[in-house]
Amino acid sequence: MNHLRLGVSSYSFWHFTPEKVRLESIFDQAADMGLMGVEILHQQLESEDNSYLQSLKRHAFRNGLSLYNLGISQDFVWDDKETRQKNINHSKHCIDLAHNLGIPSIRINAGAWRREGSPGLIETRGWTEPWEGYTHDDGFNWAIEGLSACLEHAQRQGVMLLLENHWGLTTTADGMIRILDTINSPWLRAILDTGNFYYDGDMYTAMEKIAPYVDLAHAKTYPGGGKVFTIPLDYPRILGILHKAGFKGYMSIEMEGNEAAQTAVPKSITMLEEAWVSLK
Numbered sequence: 001m002n003h004l005r006l007g008v009s010s011y012s013f014w015h016f017t018p019e020k021v022r023l024e025s026i027f028d029q030a031a032d033m034g035l036m037g038v039e040i041l042h043q044q045l046e047s048e049d050n051s052y053l054q055s056l057k058r059h060a061f062r063n064g065l066s067l068y069n070l071g072i073s074q075d076f077v078w079d080d081k082e083t084r085q086k087n088i089n090h091s092k093h094c095i096d097l098a099h100n101l102g103i104p105s106i107r108i109n110a111g112a113w114r115r116e117g118s119p120g121l122i123e124t125r126g127w128t129e130p131w132e133g134y135t136h137d138d139g140f141n142w143a144i145e146g147l148s149a150c151l152e153h154a155q156r157q158g159v160m161l162l163l164e165n166h167w168g169l170t171t172t173a174d175g176m177i178r179i180l181d182t183i184n185s186p187w188l189r190a191i192l193d194t195g196n197f198y199y200d201g202d203m204y205t206a207m208e209k210i211a212p213y214v215d216l217a218h219a220k221t222y223p224g225g226g227k228v229f230t231i232p233l234d235y236p237r238i239l240g241i242l243h244k245a246g247f248k249g250y251m252s253i254e255m256e257g258n259e260a261a262q263t264a265v266p267k268s269i270t271m272l273e274e275a276w277v278s279l280k
Contacts, residue, residue: 002243004276005250007037007068009218010044012255012265015227020044023056027063033266037066039252040103042073042094053100068250069162069191069216070098070106076146077111077139077168079131084146087111091150098159105160105216107191108150110143110179112168122229125199126171139169144182154187162216164191165206171199173206180213189213193254194238195220195231204237211245219251221268224259235275243279 008030014021023044030038038060046052060067072094074087091108098106112127113134121127130136147161154161163176170176176190190213197203222230239251253268255261 002248004239004273005036005248006253006269006272007039007066007250008033008035008253008255008265009039009071010041011039011071012253012268013261014041014044015256016043020046022046024059027056027060027065029262029265031063031065033269035065035253035269037068037250039069039071039107039250040067040101041071042097045097048097050100053097057102067101067103068105069252070094070101070103072106072108074109074146075111075168076109076143077113078142079134079138084142088146088149091146092153095150095154095157095159095161099157104158105162107164107166107216108147108161109164109166110147110169110175111139113139114168121167126167128168128171128199136169140175140178140182143169144179147179147188148183148185151183151185151187160215161188162191163188164218165193165196165210167196171196173197173200173209176210177213189215191216191218192242193218193220194233194235195254195256198229198231204234204241207238207241208245211241211247214242214245214247214249216249217242217247217251218254219268219272221253221255221257221264221271223255223257223264223267226256227258228256230257235272236278239272239275240279 114127192214197206200206255264
């Protein structure tokens with residue numbers, strides 16, 4: 001049976017509060033917790049200067065950690081081409097950042113039917129309804145066009161694009177598969193976020209559908225209760241689904257609870273390790 005490769009997202013230590021948690025501190029804590037790697041959130045970079053990026057790479061290496069993914073955000077669901085192009089340019093820029101950091105993949109989004117000031121994802125069940133005068137096909141066509149425009153640059157830089165089920169067009173497994181199968185590139189694969197198929201009927205059926213495409217998994221955990229909501233997740237079942245599909249990538253902890261990361265992340269590690277052992 002494959003080894004469970006546990007890492008942690010830097011997001012677990014910083015939930016967008018005004019004061020950022022330094023990545024170097026997160027690397028030190030992750031190493032002390034016995035984790036194999038760290039997934040960096042783009043917003044946590046203190047600078048994009050190459051000297052800073054190389055210092056992060058060195059700090060991770062000295063802690064025995066892999067930097068396996070750069071979490072970025074973009075949205076291709078816009079009705080004007082100029083805004084979609086800005087998101088393409090941003091994605092290409094982040095591909096370069098990942099390359100300079102020695103990171104082999106980035107989290108990429110498809111987009112969502114929303115505007116500034118729109119209700120949250122709970123009220124809209126994942127921002128899935130098109131704007132007046134548009135159809136779902138419009139959104140998918142824009143997303144497929146935007147993602148496709150990034151592929152040549154991703155291949156040149158050796159950086160995988162990993163499409164996450166991050167609401168909007170990817171609220172459902174069928175939406176994700178529509179994009180992945182239409183583009184059909186070895187440089188575009190998937191991230192499974194275990195907490196983000198909440199609005200797709202049976203979320204475990206959704207996970208089974210997407211599992212063959214998955215190269216990285218986000219393990220949502222909620223010690224102390226979730227900051228947005230708490231989703232009961234059957235991790236022995238989830239890990240079994242991924243294992244059956246041949247998944248060999250990182251299980252990246254995304255601790256989204258109210259408890260402090262210093263105690264919540266170790267609890268998450270123990271929970272996932274016990275779930276993995278239960279499969280044997």
